[in-house]
Amino acid sequence: MQLFTQSGLLETEIHDILRNDRRRAVLKHLRQTTSDVTLRDLAEGIAEIETGESPPPKNIRESVYNSLHQTHLPKLDERGVISYDKNRKTIALEERARAVNIYMEVVTKYGITWADYYRGIATLSLLTVLAVTIGVPGLSEAGTLLVTSGFLLVVALSTLYQLWTQRWLYLRQLVG
Incomplete structure (x- = not known):
């Protein structure tokens, strides 16, 4: 097939x-x-x-x-x-x-896939928010909103970086 x-x-x-x-x-x-x-x-x-x-x-x-x-x-x-x-x-x-x-882009130039990278960020953010919620010393002072916002910022910046490295795809669509 x-x-x-x-x-x-x-x-x-x-x-x-x-x-x-x-x-x-x-x-x-x-x-x-x-x-x-x-x-x-x-x-x-x-x-x-x-x-x-x-x-x-x-x-x-x-x-x-x-x-x-x-x-x-x-x-x-x-x-x-x-x-x-x-x-x-x-x-x-x-x-x-x-x-x-x-x-070609299954693996980033750093040796991991983008899927693995985002999965790792998501897992780390979930565990960190959970730690903040249950009151782990050192993390609970930061607050859930601040921790969540920080991880969302990391995801946003990572996405911008990924889009920048793939800009030729999008620019060619706009030009052509």
Whole structure:
């Protein structure tokens, strides 16, 4: 049984896209911008990540450029995840990138999932409010309203941070 995502991509297609380091690097790089990216800039950025050198060696830049141009970008374009203008050598994310992004962002850059993070905040807040309510010394003086407000502020700030890191998704919707 084949499972389709809301974007119309098969899960197997998404896994195939994400199986390659360079395709993942393309998507990560494009998420950080709201405008089109040139193939040259993209290849240089990926080569810097792969080598850890800035600027990366010319032979590595050329290797990345060629593999992106001949293999990875056409594949992503064919799946509708990006638009790749071969003549102008420009690349931009498409709406279908959202479906792929869900599979890429299972784990935050800190090593936990957003779901685990929010679950941890919720559990900690519940236990803290419970401790305040039953009068645990040191916490009961703070009061339930203050503790609850503090945790709501943490959730709000975390949500803003998460939205900021995903801003390309929302900005592209507004622009396009």
